[in-house]
Every structure is written in structure tokens, then in C-alpha cells.
Amino acid sequence: MNKAVDLYISEHKDELIESVRESIRFPSVEAPSAGEGAPFGEAVRDALEHALNLGEKFGFSTANLDGYAGCIDYGSGNEMLGVVCHLDVVPEGEGWTHPPYAAEIADGRIYGRGAMDDKGPAICAIYALAAIKAANIPLRRRVRIILGTNEETGWGCMDHYRKVAEIPTMSFSPDADYPVVNSEKGIYHTTLRCKANTKVRINGGTRANVVCGKCNVFVPVPVEIVEKHLETVTKKGFETKLTAVPGGTEIVIMGLDAHGSMPEMGRNAMQAAFALLTCLPLDGEDKRVIEILHDKFKFDMHGESIGLDKEDASGRLSLNPGVIAWDENGFEISIDVRHPISLDVNEVRTKIEAALADFDPVCVHEKQQDGHYIPADSELVSKLLRVYAERTGEYKEPLAIGGGTYARAFPNAVAFGCEQPGISGPVHMPDEFIGIDELMFNAHMIADAMIALASEE
Numbered sequence: 001m002n003k004a005v006d007l008y009i010s011e012h013k014d015e016l017i018e019s020v021r022e023s024i025r026f027p028s029v030e031a032p033s034a035g036e037g038a039p040f041g042e043a044v045r046d047a048l049e050h051a052l053n054l055g056e057k058f059g060f061s062t063a064n065l066d067g068y069a070g071c072i073d074y075g076s077g078n079e080m081l082g083v084v085c086h087l088d089v090v091p092e093g094e095g096w097t098h099p100p101y102a103a104e105i106a107d108g109r110i111y112g113r114g115a116m117d118d119k120g121p122a123i124c125a126i127y128a129l130a131a132i133k134a135a136n137i138p139l140r141r142r143v144r145i146i147l148g149t150n151e152e153t154g155w156g157c158m159d160h161y162r163k164v165a166e167i168p169t170m171s172f173s174p175d176a177d178y179p180v181v182n183s184e185k186g187i188y189h190t191t192l193r194c195k196a197n198t199k200v201r202i203n204g205g206t207r208a209n210v211v212c213g214k215c216n217v218f219v220p221v222p223v224e225i226v227e228k229h230l231e232t233v234t235k236k237g238f239e240t241k242l243t244a245v246p247g248g249t250e251i252v253i254m255g256l257d258a259h260g261s262m263p264e265m266g267r268n269a270m271q272a273a274f275a276l277l278t279c280l281p282l283d284g285e286d287k288r289v290i291e292i293l294h295d296k297f298k299f300d301m302h303g304e305s306i307g308l309d310k311e312d313a314s315g316r317l318s319l320n321p322g323v324i325a326w327d328e329n330g331f332e333i334s335i336d337v338r339h340p341i342s343l344d345v346n347e348v349r350t351k352i353e354a355a356l357a358d359f360d361p362v363c364v365h366e367k368q369q370d371g372h373y374i375p376a377d378s379e380l381v382s383k384l385l386r387v388y389a390e391r392t393g394e395y396k397e398p399l400a401i402g403g404g405t406y407a408r409a410f411p412n413a414v415a416f417g418c419e420q421p422g423i424s425g426p427v428h429m430p431d432e433f434i435g436i437d438e439l440m441f442n443a444h445m446i447a448d449a450m451i452a453l454a455s456e457e
Contacts, residue, residue, distance in 0.1 A: 001390060001391060001444075001448055002135060002137065002447070002448075002451060004131075004134075004135035005128075005131040005132055005134075005135050005137070005444075005447050005451070006131075006444060006447075008130070008131035008134050008135060009127060009128065009131050009440070009443045009444055009447065010440070012127060012130075012131075013440060015127075016123065016124070016127045016439065016440075016443060017105075017110065017436060017439065019054055019123045019126075019127070020103070020110060020115070020119060020120050020123045020124075020434070020439065021103035021105075021110060021112075022050060022103075023047060023050055023051065023087065023114070023119040023122070023123055024101060024103040024110070024112035024113065024114055024115055024119055025101055025102070025103055025112075026043050026044075026046050026047035026050065026087075026101075027043045027089075027092075027100075027101050027113075028041075028043045028044045028046070028047040028087055028088050028089055028114070028149070029041075029043065029044075029088070029089055029090065029091050029092075030044065030088060030150060030152065030153050031043065031044070036066075036067070037064070037066065037067040038067050039066070039067050039068055039149075039150075039156070040067070040068075040088065040149050040150050040156075040157075044067075044087070044088050044149045044150075045067050045149075047087040047088075047119075047149070048064065048067065048069075048070050048087055048147060048149055049064070051070060051072075051087060051122060051123070051126065051147050052064060052070045052072065052147070054123070054126055055072035055126055055145070058126065058129070058130040058133065059133065060072045060073060060074050060129070060130075060133075061073040061074070063165075065160060065161060065164055065165060066160065066164075067149070068148075068149060068150070068156060068157045068160035068161065069146060069147060069148050069149060069157045069158070069160060069161045069165075070146075070147040070149075071144055071145070071146055071147070071165065072126060072129070072144065072145040072147070073142060073143070073144050073145075074129055074132070074133055074139075074142070074143050075139035075141070075142040075143050075454065076139070076142060077139065077140050077141050077142050079140070079141040079142070079169040080141055080142045080143075080144055080166060080168040080169050081141045081142070081143050081144070081168060081169065081170060081171065081450065081453050081454040082144050082145075082146050082168030082170070082171030082172075082410065082413070083125045083129075083143065083144070083145045083146065083171065083172060083173075083174070083446065083449075083450065084146045084148065084171050084172070084173040084175075084406040084407075084409065084410070084413070085118050085121055085122035085125055085145065085146070085147055085148070085173065085174060085175065085406075086118045086122070086147070086148040086149065086150075086151035086152070086157075086175065086406065087114075087118070087119060087122060087147055087148070087149055088148070088149050088150055088151055088152050088153070089113045089114040089117070089119070089152065090113070090152050090206065090207055090209075090210055090428050091206040091207065091210075092113050093206055093210065093213050093214075093257040093428075093429075093430060094213055094214050094254065094257070094430065095213065095254070095256070095257070095430035095431075096430045096431055097430070097431055098111035098112070098431055098433075099112075100112055100113040100432075101113060103115075105436075108435055108436050108437065109433040109434065109435050109436065110433060110434050110436065110439070111431055111432070111433045112432065112433070113432055114432070115425060115432050115433050115434040116418065116419065116425030116426075116427055116432055116433065116434045117175065117425075117427040117428070117432065118151070118174070118175045120418070120425075120434040120439055120442070121174035121175060121417065121418040121442055121446070122145075122147060122174075124174070124418070124439065124442045124443040124446050125145050125174060125446050126145060127443050128443050128444075128446040128447035128450060129143055129145060129447075129450065131443075131447050132447060132450055132451065137451060137455055138455065139454045139455055140454065140455065141169065141453065141454040142454070143450055143454050144166075144168060146161065146168075146171075146406075148161070148406060151175075151406065152207070152209070153207070154367070155369075155409070158406065158409040161409075162409070167410060167411070168410060168412075168413075169412065170379070170380045170412045170413065170453060171406075171407070171410045171412065171413035171414075172380070172384065172407070172413065172414055172415065172416040172449060172453075173405045173406040173407050173413065173414075173415045173416070174415070174416055174417045174418045174442065174446055175403075175405045175406065175415055175418070176399075176401055176403055176405050176415035176416075176417070176418075176419070177399055177401065177415070177417070177419045177420075177421075178388055178396075178416070178417045178418070178419065178420050178421065178445070179384070179385055179388035179389075179396040179397075179398065179399070179416075180381055180384045180385055180388070180398045180399065180414055180415070180416055181398065181399045181400070181401050181403075181405070181407070181414060181415035181416075182373065182374045182375070182376060182381050182398040182399070182400075182414050183313070183314045183315075183341070183371070183372070183373045183374075183398070183399070183400035183401070184314070184371060184372040184373075184400070184401055184402075184403065184404060184405065184407065184408060184415070185261075185314050185315050185317075185338045185339055185340055185341060185371050185400070185401070185402045186338070186339045186340070186341060186343070186345055186368070186369060186370055186371040187336075187337070187338055187339075187367075187368065187369040187404045188336075188337040188339060188345050188348050188349065188366075188367070188368050188369075189208045189209070189334065189335070189336050189337075189365070189366065189367040189368075190334070190335055190337075190349065190352060190363055190365070190366050190367075191208070191323075191332055191333070191334040191335075191363070191364050191365040191366070192332065192333055192335075192352070192353070192356060192361040192362065192363055192364070193330065193331075193332050193361065193362045193363075193364050194330050194331050194332070194333065194356055194359030194360070194361050194362075195329070195330040195359050195360045196285065196289045196326075196329075196330040196331055196359055197285055197328075197329075197330075198285050198286045198289050198326075199218075199219075199220045199247075199248075199286055200217075200218065200219055200220070200277065200282070200286045200289065200290065200326070201216075201217065201218040201326045201327070202215055202216075202217050202270065202273050202324050202326045202331070203215065203216050203217075203324065203325050203326060204216060204253075204269055204270050204273070204323070204324055205269075205270060205321075205322045205323035205324060205334070206257075206322075206323065207260075207322055207323065207334075208260060208320070208322040208323060208334040208335060208336040209259065209260035209261070209320070209322060209336045209428075210257055210258070210259070210260055210320075210322055210428050211255070211256065211257055211258040211259070211260060211263050211265070211266030211267070211268050211320055211322065211428075212255065212257075212268050212269050212270040212271075212320075212321065212322055212323065212324070213254070213255050213256055213257035213258075213266065213267075213269055213430075214252070214253065214254050214255065214269050215251075215252070215253045215255075215269040215270055215272070215273045215324070216250070216251075216252055217250065217251040217252075217253065217273050217276075217277070218245070218248060218249070218250050218251075219248050219249055219251065219277060219280060219282070219286075220247055220248040220282075220286065221248055221249055221280050221281060221282065222244070222248070222249065223242050223243070223244040223249040225280065225281065226242055226249045226251065226280065227242060229276060229279040229280060230242075230276070232275055232276050232279050233253060233272040233275060233276050236267070236272065236299070237255075237256075237267055238253055238254060238255050238267060238269065238272045239253075239254040240252065240253055240254070241254075251273075251276070253269040253272050253273055253276070254269060255267035255268055255269035255272060256429065256430075257428055257429050257430060258426075258428055258429050259403065259427050259428040259429075260318075260320040260322055260336040260338075260428070261318055261320075261336075261338045261401070261402035261403040261404070262318070262402065262403075263301040263318055263319075263320045264301055265426075265429070266429070268299070268320070268321065270297075270321050270322075270324050271297050271298065271299050271300075271321065272299075274290060274293045274294040274297060274298075275294055275298070275299065277290040277294070278290055278291055278294045288358075289359070292356075292358055292359075296355040296356070297321055300319065301318055301319065301320075302316055302317050302318055302319060303317055303318075303319035303337070303351070305355075306319075306351050306352065306354070306355040307351050308337070308339075308347075308348060308351050308352075310339070310340055310342075310343050311340055312340040312341065312342040312343075313341075313400065314340050314341040314342070314371055314373070314400045315338075315340060315400045315401065315402055316340070317337065317338065317339045317340060317343065318337070318338045318402050319335065319336070319337050320335065320336040320337075321333060321334075321335050322334050322335065322336050330359065331359075332364065333356075334365075335352060337352075338402035338403075338404075339371075340371075341370075341371030341373065345368050345370075349366075369404055369408055370408075372407055372408045372413075374407075374412065374413070374414050376397075376398050378412075380412060380413075380414055380453070381398055381414060383449075383452045383453055384414065384416050384449055384452070384453075385398065386452070387445070387448045387449050387452050388445070390448070391444065391445060391448055396421075398414075401415070403415075416445075416446075416449055417442055417445055417446070418434075418438070418442045418445075420438060420441070423435065423438060425438070
């Protein structure tokens with residue numbers, strides 16, 4: 001901890017809050033390319049330019065890497081410390097009580113999509129570096145804040161960065177939990193096109209890595225019969241709305257969005273739809289397809305029913321069916337899996353495809369990332385653990401998580417913050433927020449980490 005740095009951050013509290021609110025107001029969900037400099041859409045480009053302009057205001061060197069990523073640089077030296085953040089967000093979803101891009105302040109919190117994941121921490125990093133510059137702290141490693149723009153989907157931003165820019169000597173990403181995350185499970189996303197000649201239709205979800213918070217369903221069953229079976233899902237906390245239409249009933253099932261790596265934090269409306277429909281008097285192919293889907297997914301969160309419930313020191317497997325789109329020819333289903341490092345991804349792929357083998361599944365999209373581990377006794381992890389202990393008075397062991405952070409993008413990198421133990425800012429959920437006290441804590445903690453890893457001392 002450095003008194004001059006702490007004082008600077010405290011004195012710039014109001015400016016920091018306003019900069020975070022400005023960033024949240026960009027609805028930076030990936031969109032089709034808007035041309036040169038905007039590979040992921042205009043709003044993503046604007047969020048990146050806002051952050052780079054903030055860096056320039058503090059007198060830092062900045063670079064825009066073709067709209068894929070940005071860099072904010074300070075200091076000199078042969079080695080580099082990277083602080084890797086992202087400015088893109090997942091879609092807002094349903095169920096907000098504060099507008100998702102208004103950045104409203106209420107109850108000591110800033111509400112908005114990206115407040116915690118990851119715009120708040122990204123802006124904190126810029127102010128932390130500004131404090132170090134203002135305090136004139138000598139550095140033995142350059143510090144580079146790397147701003148990605150495609151973390152929530154394809155990581156094309158990091159692919160581009162690695163092609164055109166310098167790889168840091170060591171890095172941390174303020175995009176997970178304190179004290180330090182040194183182990184991340186493997187990630188596997190797949191979208192399978194499945195044949196099914198049915199009258200049933202189910203459409204829901206926004207991304208594979210978001211718990212499906214809403215499903216729109218059509219069933220060829222009269223509304224008065226559907227009504228008799230709603231308790232199947234309402235007793236589990238789901239809300240429903242029924243509309244009688246020609247030939248059957250339209251059903252809206254409302255669950256709760258959450259991060260796909262933590263399905264227990266949400267309520268999956270797709271799984272609820274499968275469960276409800278198995279109770280209805282469906283015939284023929286409608287009945288067969290729904291019974292298979294419910295049998296394979298139930299309300300499972302760990303792939304139990306398809307034989308994937310495995311665990312090692314990096315954690316227990318989680319499985320989230322995130323998106324479903326059903327038409328007259330069948331359905332596409334997108335699934336997110338966070339698997340233990342010791343589990344071969346080929347086994348994951350094989351068992352998912354086997355579970356849906358009755359529908360001749362064809363993979364139309366697939367993404368895979370290996371697990372990531374940095375030893376606890378490394379300079380990077382040990383110093384960050386010490387930084388956390390010095391500011392909080394608590395020494396804690398490093399963590400293993402299912403989330404995937406930019407730590408995977410570089411060879412010597414971990415996640416450091418920004419969620420504190422016992423304090424959550426519902427990431428990927430409605431009413432995402434960051435507490436103002438937590439925001440300030442993060443700015444101080446990120447500055448401490450920069451000093452510990454990059455200073456002359």
C-alpha cells in the first residue's frame with residue numbers, strides 16, 4: 001500500500017464513478033461488424049474509444065489495435081506487466097428493475113450491464129495507473145492495460161492482440177474473484193443441429209454461457225389442460241404465462257439469467273420447459289422428443305444424466321444448456337460446459353453427442369479452451385496473495401473456478417478480483433451492479449497489485 005496512491009484514488013472518487021457510468025452507457029454487446037475499426041459493432045467500438053480517451057486524458061500512451069483491442073501504456077523497462085480487462089458485455093436479458101444501460105446509482109450501487117463484468121474493474125485499472133503515475137513511483141516493468149472487446153463470445157480480440165502486439169511478461173485480469181484465481185477449468189461450447197419432426201416449438205436463451213432465463217413454447221394442447229400441470233415448474237420458482245392460440249397453447253416460462261459457469265445461481269427456463277412438457281398429453285414424435293430431452297437434462301447442473309459429472313482439484317464439471325431454437329425441421333441447442341482440467345474434452349464432446357444421438361446431431365459451432373493453472377508458489381500468485389492479505393488483513397488460499405478469464409490468453413497470467421468473498425454483483429444476471437465501496441476497494445487493490453508486480457521496490 002502506498003499513501004500517495006491511496007490519497008489520489010480517494011480524491012478522484014467522484015470522477016472514477018462517473019467514468020464507470022459513462023462506460024456502462026455503451027450497450028457494448030457484440031453486433032455485426034460496422035466496418036473498419038468496429039469488428040464487433042459500433043457500441044463496442046465506442047466503449048473502447050471511451051476507455052482509450054480516458055487513458056489519454058491521464059497522459060498515457062494509447063493504441064487502438066484495429067478495433068479488436070486497445071492498450072494503455074506507462075513506464076519503461078524490458079519486461080511488461082499486463083492488466084487485462086474487457087469492455088464487451090452479454091445481452092441484457094429480462095427482469096431488470098434498473099435500466100441496464102442507464103448506470104443508475106441506488107443504495108450505494110451502480111447498476112448496469114457490465115458494472116462488475118468487466119467495465120467497473122477496467123476503469124478502476126485506468127485510475128489505479130493514473131494514481132501510480134501521479135505519485136511518481138519508479139517502475140522496473142512497464143504496465144500495459146489491455147482492453148479486449150470480444151471476451152463474452154469468441155475471444156477474437158485476444159487472437160488479434162497476440163498476432164500484432166507484445167506478450168506481457170506476467171499478467172492479471174480483474175475479472176473473477178479475490179484473493180487470486182490460479183486454476184480455471186476447461187471450457188467447451190457446442191451448438192448442435194438436431195432433426196425432429198414435431199408440432200412442439202421451444203425458443204429461448206441469449207448465449208451458451210448464460211443460464212436460459214426465458215423460453216417461449218408452443219404445444220398442441222388446450223390451455224385448460226396445460227394449466228393443470230403448471231405446478232411442475234412454478235413450485236421450483238419459475239413464472240409462467242399462458243395464451244390460448246389456434247391449435248394449442250403458447251407458454252412463456254420465466255426463470256433467472258446467471259453466468260453459465262455457475263448454473264446454480266440461476267433458474268434454467270429451457271430445462272423447466274422440458275419438465276413441464278413431459279407432463280402434458282403429447283402424442284407420437286412430440287412425446288418421444290420431449291421425453292428424451294428431459295431425460296438427458298432434467299434440472300441437472302453437472303451433466304449427471306449424460307455421465308459427465310466429474311471433479312478434480314480444479315473443480316466440478318458444470319453443464320448449461322443455454323440456447324434453443326426450434327423450427328419445423330428440428331432444433332438447435334447450444335451448450336456450455338466447464339470441465340475439470342483432468343477431463344479430456346473429447347469425452348465431453350462424445351457424451352453430449354451420444355445423449356442426443358436419436359436426433360442425428362450435427363455440430364454447427366464449437367469452441368474449446370484448455371484449462372489454465374499457475375503454481376501457487378510462483379512470483380505472480382504469491383505476490384498477489386500478499387497484496388490481498390496486506391490490505392484486508394486476511395490470508396486466503398488461491399481459488400479454482402469454472403469461469404474463463406483472459407488469464408488463459410497469456411502464458412503467465414491469473415485472475416485477481418474483482419468480486420470479494422461474500423459480495424456478489426450478479427454477473428450475467430438482471431440488475432448487475434457494483435457497490436461503490438467495492439469499486440473503490442478494487443481501485444486500491446489493483447494499484448497495490450501494479451506496485452507489487454512492477455515497481456522498483
